[in-house]
Amino acid sequence: MSFSSKSVAEPAPSGAGSALGPAIRRSARLPGEWPDGLKILALLSPALFLIVGLFLGGFAFGFLQSLGFLALVGDGGLSLDAYRRMLEDPAVRASLPLTFRISVISTVLSAILAVASALLIRNTKRGQKFLVWVFQLNIPIPHIVGAVAMLLLLQQSGFFSRFAYALGLVSSPAEFVPLIADEFGVGIIVHYMWKEIPFIGVVVLAALQSGVSDYEEVARTLGASSWKRFRYIIVPFVAPSVFSTSIIAFAFTFGSYEIPFLLGRPFPAAIPVVAIQSYNDSDLLSRPEAMATSVLITVFISVLVYLYMRVSDRYTGGVR
Amino acid sequence: MLRKRKNLAVIAGLSASLLALGACAAEAEAPEAESTEDSPSVESTASAWDNVLAEADGQTVDWFMWGGDDRLNAYINEYVVVEAAKYGVTLNQVKADASDVVNKVLGEKQAGNLDDGSVDLVWVNGENFATGKQADLWFCGWAQSLPNAEFVDWESDSIRFDFGTPVDDCEAPWNQAMSVITYNSAQASAEDFATVDAMVKWMSENPGQFTYPAPPDFTGSMQVRRLFYHAVGGYDRLLGEFDQATYDELAPQAWEFLNGIEANLWRGGATYPQAQDEVEQLFASGEVSAYSSYNAGRAGLLVADGVFPETTSQTTFEDGMIGNTNYVAIPFNSPDTAGAQVVANILQSPEAQLRKADPSVLGYYPAIDMSRTELSAEYEALPVPASVLPFTQQKKNANPELTAAWLEAIEKGWIANVLQQ
Numbered sequence: 098m099s100f101s102s103k104s105v106a107e108p109a110p111s112g113a114g115s116a117l118g119p120a121i122r123r124s125a126r127l128p129g130e131w132p133d134g135l136k137i138l139a140l141l142s143p144a145l146f147l148i149v150g151l152f153l154g155g156f157a158f159g160f161l162q163s164l165g166f167l168a169l170v171g172d173g174g175l176s177l178d179a180y181r182r183m184l185e186d187p188a189v190r191a192s193l194p195l196t197f198r199i200s201v202i203s204t205v206l207s208a209i210l211a212v213a214s215a216l217l218i219r220n221t222k223r224g225q226k227f228l229v230w231v232f233q234l235n236i237p238i239p240h241i242v243g244a245v246a247m248l249l250l251l252q253q254s255g256f257f258s259r260f261a262y263a264l265g266l267v268s269s270p271a272e273f274v275p276l277i278a279d280e281f282g283v284g285i286i287v288h289y290m291w292k293e294i295p296f297i298g299v300v301v302l303a304a305l306q307s308g309v310s311d312y313e314e315v316a317r318t319l320g321a322s323s324w325k326r327f328r329y330i331i332v333p334f335v336a337p338s339v340f341s342t343s344i345i346a347f348a349f350t351f352g353s354y355e356i357p358f359l360l361g362r363p364f365p366a367a368i369p370v371v372a373i374q375s376y377n378d379s380d381l382l383s384r385p386e387a388m389a390t391s392v393l394i395t396v397f398i399s400v401l402v403y404l405y406m407r408v409s410d411r412y413t414g415g416v417r
Numbered sequence: 418m419l420r421k422r423k424n425l426a427v428i429a430g431l432s433a434s435l436l437a438l439g440a441c442a443a444e445a446e447a448p449e450a451e452s453t454e455d456s457p458s459v460e461s462t463a464s465a466w467d468n469v470l471a472e473a474d475g476q477t478v479d480w481f482m483w484g485g486d487d488r489l490n491a492y493i494n495e496y497v498v499v500e501a502a503k504y505g506v507t508l509n510q511v512k513a514d515a516s517d518v519v520n521k522v523l524g525e526k527q528a529g530n531l532d533d534g535s536v537d538l539v540w541v542n543g544e545n546f547a548t549g550k551q552a553d554l555w556f557c558g559w560a561q562s563l564p565n566a567e568f569v570d571w572e573s574d575s576i577r578f579d580f581g582t583p584v585d586d587c588e589a590p591w592n593q594a595m596s597v598i599t600y601n602s603a604q605a606s607a608e609d610f611a612t613v614d615a616m617v618k619w620m621s622e623n624p625g626q627f628t629y630p631a632p633p634d635f636t637g638s639m640q641v642r643r644l645f646y647h648a649v650g651g652y653d654r655l656l657g658e659f660d661q662a663t664y665d666e667l668a669p670q671a672w673e674f675l676n677g678i679e680a681n682l683w684r685g686g687a688t689y690p691q692a693q694d695e696v697e698q699l700f701a702s703g704e705v706s707a708y709s710s711y712n713a714g715r716a717g718l719l720v721a722d723g724v725f726p727e728t729t730s731q732t733t734f735e736d737g738m739i740g741n742t743n744y745v746a747i748p749f750n751s752p753d754t755a756g757a758q759v760v761a762n763i764l765q766s767p768e769a770q771l772r773k774a775d776p777s778v779l780g781y782y783p784a785i786d787m788s789r790t791e792l793s794a795e796y797e798a799l800p801v802p803a804s805v806l807p808f809t810q811q812k813k814n815a816n817p818e819l820t821a822a823w824l825e826a827i828e829k830g831w832i833a834n835v836l837q838q
Contacts (some may be wrong), residue, residue: 187837206820254702271625271684278688343791362688363631364836377516379544379633381523381551 156395163388179385188374189390191365199282199357199367200350203289208343210290211297212335218298219305230301236295240288244359247288251276277360284360285367289350297342304338305331340409347405348398368394433726457742469755474505476756480745481521484512485694488718492779495775496772500763501635507688511536515545522748534750538757542743543580543635546588547821549746556747560589565765568785568837573743576784581657581820588744589761590784592652592773595811596639596738597731599700599716599804600707610707613647616734619707620681628683628690628699631836632828636693639739640709641675641831642760642819648674652816659822668827672834679835689836701725709738713811714780717802731806737814742784767792775799782808 138288152253164175183189218228235243258273267273277284288393312330321329350356357367366374372394433604459601478501484490493510501508513521518539541549549555561571569590570576576590577583604626609619620627630637638780646652648671654663679686683705690696697715699705701724710716719725745764747757767790770783774796787796801807819827 173702174629187833193835254699270702275684278684278690358691363691364688364832376520377633379515379516379548379821381548 110199121392126274139308156392159388160392163385163392165385179389183386183389183393186375186386188364188366188371189368189393191272192371195282196351196357196367198371199285199289200347203293203350204343204347206286207290207293207346208297211294212301212339214294215298215301215305215335216331218302232295232302233299234295235291235393236299240292240353240356241359244288244289244356247284247291247360248277251287252282253277278362280362282357282361285357288356288360289346293346296337297346300338300342301335304335307334309334334380337409340405344402344405344409348402351401352394431692433730465562469758470504472755473759475755476505476753477507477509478537478753478756478760479509479511479535480538480540480760481511481513481515481536483514483516484510484714486779487782488779492773497760497763497769498770500766501756501760504759504763506759507673508760510670515539516548519545519549519554522549522750523552526552526554531750533583533752534748536624536748537746537751537753538760539589539627540591540743541746541748542583542741543818544633544821544824546579546744546746547582549748550582550585550587554749555587556749556751556754556765557585557587558586559747559754560586560744560761563589563758563765565762565767565785568767568770568789570786575740579744580741580824581822584744588746589765590742590744591761591764592743592784593740593782594711594743595713595733595734595740595782595808595815596636596643596711597713597811598707598709598738599713599729599731601700601703601726601728603726603728604706607730610662610732611735613644613734617678620678622680623706625683626687627681627708628696628705629709630693630696631689631691632831634692636696636709636711637689638824638828639711642824642827643709643734643739643816644675644678645671645827646816652819655819655823656817657820659800659820659826664823664826664830667832668830671827672830675831676833676838701767711739711741712781713805713808714782717776717780717805720802723832725804727804729804731804733806733811733813735814737816738811739817739818740812740815741818744784771796771799776805780805 130136164177165179166175179289214232217233218225248255250341252258253273253275255277258267258270261267261273276287309330312334313326316326316330349369352369354367354369354373358370358373361367361370368390372387372390375383375390378384378387448807480493482493490510490512493508498508518536518541521537522534522539539545546555560566566589575593579588598616600607600610602754603645604623605619608615610616616627629640632638632641645668646655649655654667683690683699690699693710696705696708697710697719700708701719713731716729716731718728720727745757745761747754747761751757765785767785767787770787770790771792772781772784773779774783774787776799782795789795790796818824
């Protein structure tokens, strides 16, 4: 931390340099000024400390605990027992297809609907500003609030169920189709889409503002069909932002705890819920297994993100 | 100039606190001098308590506790906090689940924080207490020395053992709890829950109207144990230390019974609520018409609030329901153990226990024997809402709780053999 405070204090002598303009600064380093590389490192150090220290440090500590390091009970030897127990645990086994299903479906559907809505909003002439405002409305709403709203709307005694009752479609709460704590995870997927469509859509909208219409105009004058304009102009323009936001959305849904806890079942539960279940197990022998499950989540997300980024690199790189 | 003034302030502060210390010491010594004549043990306890009071003055106690009950939070913040302030103790309620708190203290111990922990007092019992004991997390040797401990029946097994784990002077009782069945009398009658068999019959005639939260939820775990007792023909063989052979012999009957009733539970038993709050919501919205709970008084409050229907009523099985005691404990690394003991003593005072037992305030049952106190008549005169079963009736034929090892085995067995099937 002392390093970072130094980096804040340091720019004082170079203040005169910056006042003289960038040209002079670049040509000659003032006496006492740090080399650029070191300065950048110093300025980045607070952020690096947070990322490396807190994330990688926490991950390393969790990984060590998954091997039985610092265990409060047990023989204290390092082993892969926790991983073996985890892979044999029916709760973990059942959680994988569920978690994967929720993340893939909610991310893919959100991406498609986000692009479609962004294109529609872009083509709207009147009231576009209002539409954009409505579209972005739920971005600042916390996930927990959204989840409670889903509960009030979708559960068997919720708003839609009461509405169906008023219309005479159902005669008791049990007759309404279960959308919360259902087998497929509908409630969880709907919630994630509610949040992700505007999240991806806003970024796509921004990408569409960046001069894409000029290219479209040129293509149209050269006789490109609307499909060809979509395929060769719109898609390359929005693909990078759709890919990058989808990666974030996927990683979030895969590692998020509170939504599948509130809207899902105790079994099968999403894998972060399973990790917390074993973390809260009153038997301390379950602690390494909880850490092993968390390591599995982290590694799985990291691998997926890596693969996804490679695919998106190749895809967007090929078109450019 | 500025620095000099600061120094003066420090000196003034120091001498003031030295004076205060001196005063405390004098106060503490006074009773000891008199004690030589009559019973020394009582008097030395009194002087030890004076020392605790002196040390507690000025301490801030962070009390970590489940905070899901608004009325309980009001009782803490509008009454206990005020009482604690009279002793110079600042009480700070921190809302947290007991299992998280035990994890927190455990983490502090792992990190080498041995004398400056963030938790001073925890509301705890059962498994979480046992986990803490397993890892040596509790400060011990104080609970039976509290002045108000004289009102506590420390001879009783239901006080001396916390879910089968010996208390060993490591926690002080705060409440007693009995489980009851709460039902909507518009849809069922007390006879439907006279016995477990009667309830099973009622469930088959009214499918989907009953449920319990999935263990390890506290209430769900209790419900499963009570049905476990029934399925294996009584709890006698389950008392005492956990025995794997007994478990292996008896458990399959219980899983068969619980899987047998599953189809008639809410959602056909395909899933279970994750917490008792969800079950209460299901009852409030009419999705289920009966459930069991470990807190009878709460139904009365919810009726008064208009959340539950006026037709809410309560009963117990003729062969009894499960009861337990819950406690407050002090972590080994609390820097404010004296303040925490002062708070624990306030919680056990007849006034605090009477107020807490008042259904219009909370309706939590006393952990002390009210008949030993001067407030016995006031306690007997407390009104009981029509929807709530009086405590003496709740206690009838009470079934015991089991040791933490039994609890864990049954919870894990339920998850593997009922939930995951």
